[in-house]
Amino acid sequence: MKKVTHSFHSTILLFLVLLGACRTGQKSPGVGRSSGVYQYENEKKTAAPRRTGPYYSDRQAVTGKNGMVASAHPEASKVGVAILKAGGNAVDAAVAVQFALAVVYPGAGNIGGGGFMVYREKTGQAYTLDYREKGPEKAHKDMYLDSAKNVIPQLSLTGHLASGVPGSVDGMVEAHRRFGKLSWAQVLQPAIDLAEKGVALTEREALGLNRTKKSFLRVNPDKRYFMKADTTDWKTGEWLIQKDLGQTLRRIQEQGRAGFYEGETARLLAAEMQRGGGIITENDLKNYHAVWRDPLVGSFRDYKIITMPPTSSGGVALLQLLRLVEPYPLRKWGWNSDSTVQVMIEAERRVYADRAKFLGDPDFVKVPVEQLIDKAYLQTRWSDFTFARATDSRNVKGGMLPGYESLETTHFSVVDQEGNAVSITTTLNGGYGSRVVVNGAGFLMNNEMDDFSIKPGVPNMFGLIGNQANAVAPGKRMLSSMTPTIVEQDGKLYMVVGTPGGSTIITSVYQTILNVLEFGMSMQQSVNALKFHHQWLPDKTTFEEGAFSEETVRKLQSRGYMLEQLTNSLGRMDCILRRPDGSLEGASDPRADDTSVGY
Template sequence: MNRSLSLVTVFLSVVLLTSSCRKPVSLREGQGVYQYDSEKSRTGSDRFFSNKPGVIASSGMVASAHPEASRVGVDILKAGGNAVDAAVAVQFALAVVYPVAGNIGGGGFMVYRDKAGTAYTLDFREKAPAKAHKDMYLDAAGNVVPDLSTLGHLAVGVPGSVDGMVEAHRRFGKLPWTQLLQPAIDLAEKGFALTTIQAAGLTSTLPLIRQVNPGKTYFQKADTTAWQPGEQLVQKDLGAVLRRIQAQGRAGFYEGETARLLVAEMQRGRGLITDEDLKNYRSAWREPIVAPYKNYRIITMPPTSSGGVALVQLMRLMEPLPIRRWGWNTDSTVQVMIEAERRVYADRAKFLGDPDFVKMPVDQLTSRDYLTSRWADFSYAKATDSRQVKGGMIPGYESMETTHFSVVDKDGNAVSITTTLNGGYGSKVVVGGAGFLLNNEMDDFSVKPGVPNMFGLIGNQANAIAPGKRMLSSMTPTIVEKEGKLYMVVGTPGGSTIITSVFQTIMNVLEHGMTMQESVNALKFHHQWLPDKTTFESGAFSEQTLQYLQSRGYTLERLTNSLGRMDCIMVRPDGTLEGASDPRSDNTSMGY
């Protein structure tokens, strides 16, 4: 039913009209009537995955993908470590207890805000080996060779996780490095109990691991039967690698015995990484993206991650719209969020890549004038055709498995880290004699312009393969301030869905009044420009919203699985911390 325009809506329309020479979107009230009810949500109904409660603590909090890793982080905080110390310990613990994505053979990003409010970002994303080239995954006819960029040795980029943790600790750590590595060593050498989800995941992946690693027995039981929940996974070779890193720091991975084993593995499988690639790898401190949203401040990751740019674009596209009044996941709210996502992912494909190789118009992409112009071809009457949506025009410009954890310490220092092997268990390559998995991050490059990667993302020349170049990522570790004070630490895995999951989780709190855990529990949806469809968790939309979207030509796909694995922390009004870990998996918040 159509309603008259409110005075606020009329004012917003005028603002949009005067800020752009192109025809603006006409803002109007939403059709839907659903309003979020926090009391009702706690029953587990009303489009929430579950009614899992948050974890409350007064002095420190860790939210991660595995209970053992969260326990390690809290123990470090209790021992006097700061948020960076705990993050380093959690990263190495996850490399042991969460092999599907935790790693020393991958890479990632860190957003750090110290207690004084100063922000830093560290890029420890993998790099292409020196022998890599833009056509390395194409056949003689120029077609993409299936699986070559995702499975096996040629899919592996130079790992950055160990260097990243060394660099973070060097600059901000408090406790001794050796102390931070010991919990992971103990977990590797003594073993840990597999969860139900882990046992099923390992068992289903073993055929590919055996295929890629002939003659090796890593992640396999002696009797070759399926893994069962509660069984112990012991990783002696990985423990030995961690001991070398403990004793030698960076050299314990990028030089010496571990490097020799990694390079030998590459030669065995015709991979490209050499001793020189390992010695030359360095993580990079970058200038964080910091942007206001109403009375909040968003601190997020710049490229090589696309996540920060995209998140700020999405939030600023929403800023003039009355989505709080329209209501959570109502028809108009969902429609404008889908349309914003469509345009932002088109920009991602056109403009973003490694800042050491590509000049990117980040300030223009996140400017309000530019974003206003992106609404010019939108109509509430029908879905925009993604085939007609391109990356925007900027004058002067030349042309899914990950894990996240959040940490806040007693002093208010906060860390948001997203780290990955890319696909589940990465390339499936296990380094012989070392026992750790290697990434398949080379697939995150644009293997061929216009051809989608494993997550369906389209890339262009900005993200083409080049020696020493970092591949574009969707990882979106983010910290939010409220009135100048720490408010939220947010992030998730999920490949191309990371950006939209983080976006919705933040907006659920800022605009719809949810607690941190309620926002994590809330069912979510995703659109990424191409393919031109909206995927959604079953139950995310009311029947009224579904009918509204379908009547306007939106292609909707109900998922049989779920979106995101959020691990977040929020500072509550009384100063206590709410840890919010995703009920969709084993994610666990712990505090003290």
């Protein structure tokens, strides 16, 4: 391969489920086609893979006895397993994977973004770490509006003003400080090696960098990061070497938190912001700190669900969704039958309306978490539901709670030999974030400011509506849909799940869990399974080709549901399941380069 130097189930579905869900190969009359709620930056426009029944592909699971890592890139997964083999625990491996993804997966892996971690010790004790980005001290609620209070297009998405204060490095420092076993230097070294020695580009990564070249040049006119010296297109197998990023990682390795939030890296980041009209300062960086939060814990049937509390909306929404459908006989109805799909859509409609009304940074607004997941409250949300027809989203608002006053992402899962488990979702928001590369430091900045409600009632890049609870404010964390989750069965680790996908994260995690718990799929089958999405507004259900049988489409349309078939895909799941014999099943998504590695 040519080097280019660069600066910078094996369980099978029940017969009746397969019979009811298998696609016929014919398109349904009247079903629209959509470009998708969430368009992945490096989505490959090729013919869909061969499908078997209700699955995106027939990819088989990876198994291991001693440990498993499932991530968005094969090199990152290899790094995680190498750390486990060297005696590291799940947190050590997770830290190493986070930094490795910042090198090998620039579209979403990051040190210029943020994320969430759910950690379950082998004893069953659980912890959650919020290292979501924050609004800079100069941020204000009208910063993306013109003099007439209208949203300025693209200002919260592209360029220097779109970035929040990064949290990924501090989050990893905190996780390792509290739970790490190997030395900090040891868990950072693999990422440094990948940056300085290079990584061979996959077909998908080469395609993504080529597609983004023009926007990189527009936002960074005097830089050539992520481009070849001769500015020609990247080819599969060519090597991406990132010297400046390697030096930044070395400063983090040698100085820990101070290697990013103070000193040379902080100076370079603040200078980049000043050069491009951004507002992040060295003081913003110095004052940033990740926050340990109490895990959000609930149940579904006989399973314990451990997930992320706000600032993530994902955990609250996931527990709401599971509890809303728990009274219904989904298993009897079957996977993606019309009745199953209908109650799932209607649950999603109500949950996303609640998200818009109630959820925000709990350090700034009162978030009524316990009320939102209360079964009695959720039962009231079904009061206007009928199987006879679709509910009109225009008539669905956030619920009424007594005493309440209104006011590009990636995931990886790790389980070690002792049974410690980590579920992390981390992001730059859009693919390649704001497209801003910090000059001299070689890393991409996020465009997370768009995850604030930049104006009440105006949708963000994923079509999500927000309100005052998620308004822009200095030092405030923007609301997220990230849903890293761990599932227990009978007090033992059972499943580690999560995905990227913007607004579709919540519904993809929801379906992946139900596919295993209700419909008898293996972990890999559940990841492979075709998916659908509804988010209240816009009032439509998007679905992967083949996710609904002709009969399901016909029945749903007859009840007034608007359906749009996607031209791309939903989810990038990276999950792990502990089987009854104690072995681990790693399930990574066939929709991208995601790879599980076990030993």
